[in-house]
Amino acid sequence: MTYVIIQDELVHRQDATISFDDRGYYFGDGIYEVIPVYNGRPFALNEHFQRFLESAQKIDMPLAAPVDKIKSLACSLIEQNNLDNGYVYIQMTRGVAERNHLYERDLTSFLTGFTKEMTFPRDKHNGISLYATEDIRWLRCDIKTLNLLGNIMAKRKAADHNCEEALQHRGDVVTEGSSSNIFMVKNKNIYTHPANNFILNGITRQVVISLAGDLKYNVIEEAFSLDDIEQADEVFITSTSAEVTPVSKIQGTIESSYLVGPVAKTLQEAFYRTTNL
Structure with missing residues (x-):
């Protein structure tokens, strides 16, 4: 069974839903991080989430949860999905609202995430x-x-x-x-x-x-x-x-x-x- 992050919890992927009115869908109004995972361990986790925080600040977007909570969710997802090598993808949009270019500051940011197995390309020695x-x-x-x-x-x-x-x-x-x-x-x-x-x-x-x-x-x-x-x-x-x-x-x-x-x-x-x- 594959799990994903929806807001502050892990849910079965087939049970996950996202609103049609999410601003990420309408405007690409959101941010993301792709964190590599080696032998079940996230690589440079703190550095990735520092950039995640900085990206949110630069576009005037409040976090859906404290950074430490989002880190914990990412690590739990890796463990729950038994990911050995690959990556965890974390995305946050400004939230759900009727389509309007002007965003409101009282929206609740929407957090999602998933994992993917991947073989890292260590055979490309010839360029x-x-x-x-x-x-x-x-x-x-x-x-x-x-x-x-x-x-x-x-x-x-x-x-x-x-x-x-x-x-x-x-x-x-x-x-x-x-x-x-x-x-x-x-x-x-x-x-x-x-x-x-x-x-x-x-x-x-x-x-x-x-x-x-x-x-x-x-x-x-x-x-x-x-x-x-x-x-x-x-x-x-x-x-x-x-x-x-x-x-x-x-x-x-x-x-x-x-x-x-x-x-x-x-x-x-x-x-x-x-x-x-």
């Missing part, structure tokens, strides 16, 4: 392909909202060109993937876009930056151009599902090929050790 395309999203990409239309259009375009992920850019400036953060290596220095409103500050991104520092790599958080990444020594992406995945080719706006280099390999191995998987 993946990215499709470079213009970043058409709004200007608050730092908020992990349900409004992902720009991201999914970029992902679809990448897949239509036989690429596993997109590389988004605003003009000449590389931002991030459709569901990942992008890193490049030049002269043993690691570059990634700063964590401002143009990108989502990925939790895996944060872990990898910390690991890179422990390994004495110089990490430079500054914007870089398409020309820069075209001339990079290595490129890799990070995300909950991709972990640390090297890039072997970019096509689209630019065309470039890369070898899977020592920096990506070293960070892969370091990340794997943190998960104990």
Whole structure:
């Protein structure tokens, strides 16, 4: 029997209902987190829920329950569903109300969650392909909202060109993937876009930056151009599902090929050790 979270309790999935008038359905008015689970244990749980709290604050949305309660529900769901490896998805919308662009501040936020088994892609040592395309999203990409239309259009375009992920850019400036953060290596220095409103500050991104520092790599958080990444020594992406995945080719706006280099390999191995998987 599979359980899900509905507000402050676990219920059988087939018994779960969501209102037609939920603002998440009408407007994408909500936030979410995807927390990886390794060997039955949630990874970077506190960091994920700190971002969850910050996202709620940025869109003026009250929590459906205290953060510690939501954490406890997530952990209980993992245990109840006997999840070994995969992820737990937590979503919160502004709540139920008659369709109106103007939201009221007295609504009760609506919390849901589910788990999914997943095999993490640790066979991608030869690298993946990215499709470079213009970043058409709004200007608050730092908020992990349900409004992902720009991201999914970029992902679809990448897949239509036989690429596993997109590389988004605003003009000449590389931002991030459709569901990942992008890193490049030049002269043993690691570059990634700063964590401002143009990108989502990925939790895996944060872990990898910390690991890179422990390994004495110089990490430079500054914007870089398409020309820069075209001339990079290595490129890799990070995300909950991709972990640390090297890039072997970019096509689209630019065309470039890369070898899977020592920096990506070293960070892969370091990340794997943190998960104990």
